[in-house]
Amino acid sequence: MKHAVLLLVPVSAALCGCLAVPSGPAPECTKASDCDTANGEICDEGTCYGNPPQGMYAVVISPPAERQDLVPRELVMPAIADDGWIADLALQRPTVFTGRVEASCNPPTPCDRGAIGATITITRPSMFKGGPGFKVIADAKTSLDSSGPSFEVALPKTAANDTQYLVTVIPTGRGDEPQGGSPSAAELYPPMRFTLDAKNNSYTKTILLGGATQPTVDGTVVGALGGGLSHYRVVAMGHWEASSPPTEVSSVDYTGSDGKFHIVLADNLVGTVELVARPAPNAPAAPTLHQQQVSSTSSSTRTLVQPANLGNVKSYTFPIRGVDGSGSINGVRGARVTVTATIGGVTTGQTLATFAAEGTADDSGNVSLSLLDGSGITPQYRLDVVPPASSNMGVLFDMPLSLAATPLLLPTRIAIRGEVDDYLGNPLKDVSVTARPSLRFTWSFPDAPQAFVSAIPAATTLTPETGEFALWVDPTVATLWGHYDLAFEPASKARAPSWLRTDIEIPRDTTLSTVSVDQIRLPDAAAIRGLVIDPDGIEVEGAEVKIFRLSASLALCTEVLNAPASCPIPANLQGRGDSDTAGIVRLTLPR
């Protein structure tokens, strides 16, 4: 575009008697010469379309919820013409995966051909690095019928070189407490996982749960004096793949008064599993018991022992305080307070006990928590506090906790200040600015503090006429100095692109209360558009189109201590739009 500013003359408003809508910005163009035609731009709909930036992009098209006959599609390196037209935004028909979930038949036990209730999760990684990937979750129904499908799932078809789908089947009935009557499917059968090709139009499978040769873990949950403990939910946590997160990989069992349990492990697990016995939520507060390094390939017997001297459950009130802008000390309403304790070691055969209690500070800034008061646990208590996103008070992480009701004084956050301008240098109003811990910061921490940092709500604000913003962030967490990303999202339909300023480092100076960032000048926006159609060539309304900029750089993962092995740096989302009634979707890309 040539950056010409056209004047919109509100003649009609002066005459009155007509339906006037709020005045918007003047159209960007009324004729081709208003646009940068030398670089391919055209004038249409009052907008200069085209002259897209060079770069490697990927597009994800998702159908509206009511179009169950269509599935999402990923396009790597879509063709974007000089006039801004995105080719081939065609949604596709799915492969339909149907079937039943049944129990495997192990003679001489009589075969039960009823359908078992289960949750079926089907995933496939994205075709491009850092893309959102595909995930669908479906329910398989419980039924006494011995025939007919109990689930149906629509999947994008796989092409010759595509990764296969991973299908995880988790039997239902995994609640905190046993369901009444007969055992649930989850109490009888472990989850299972298999891969699936979806090259054909349809695929049918009977999924068989259980088996005669699956390893089991039998055992007892006992108190410090050896008596059985009831109302514990026992399950094994393990890995389907080395890099996958730990998930429940066994049947579940609930202890009775004798404390005994029996669980069945899934096949094809990687490494050992961890037994986890968690007390029922409505039972008196007690630690969760863990035992690690349990074989996932052979059956074993284990005893989980509750630590001694836990004491009794008692309610404690903690005042959470902070220094406000006027220098006075006040309660911090809405602060989330978590008290944890870990007792014991992780050596094979030993029981590790973990305890957690959580509460939210009331209007006065006080929080009440139910804690155990015995000498076996009180020295182990650690405290985390996270104030609300809008607060100028900071977090506390992994602090020793005294049960005396002394006020807990929070540190003060630091303000990141700046100004957002458009590409011409004019302040931009109504830009949503969000500060979040950068990947460099987050992945510098080991697991526990990493989870803590991720759980701090992102600070967000909207720029006024002056384009200025101020966001409160924690300068340090667990002695590490912060790095933050700033995400800028202009108003819906605005002629400015979304933008990300990455890895703003907080200066290592404890006396600072403000960090000023350079003027943020959003790049010029290239307007692009395309037509979303179904396989019959019919326009699709309400489809979502996202465009990502691809980056092959994984350098960050080598520069930080605790990046996940798969280095899942998200692809940079550059534009997003929904198709209109004519199937046209309009997006902007930063130049």
Add this chain to the structure above:
Amino acid sequence: MIPPSLSVGDQDAGVNSPPAILAVRSDQQELPPGETVTFEQGPTAGSINATLIDTDLGDTLYVRAFVEYTVGDPKPARVTCTSPPPTPAAAQRSVMCDVTALCQQLDIGQTRNLSVVVFDREPLESGTPAYQAMPPGGLKTSVFYFLKCIAHEQ
């Protein structure tokens, strides 16, 4: 005779219209209200996109996601994002919300109640209901989900 103006204006008139949530999307799919939705815990959780509508074209809309919020035990929003009035003016708009902090460590493996609420006035720091009180005349609408949190990749 000068006819009366039928302007819809860009400022609030006497009667405020409620905002509404048309759709909430995550990754590649629309999240069906009332169903179970799954999010990763941590920095790879991504974002959600909320499609909103408000016939008060000048209203800024405030989206908040609450987990396990009850009147008896109100908790502050874990996700906050703001949608300014679209330019040019339109009733429908969309906003991206970072959901990194939606799932916390103690949520993993549990099923939680998740409410996504849109307000047409900025929620106040104090007042009742806690974290959802607005200046007089403010209106809100919400959609409910069951939230399941899973651990992030190792």
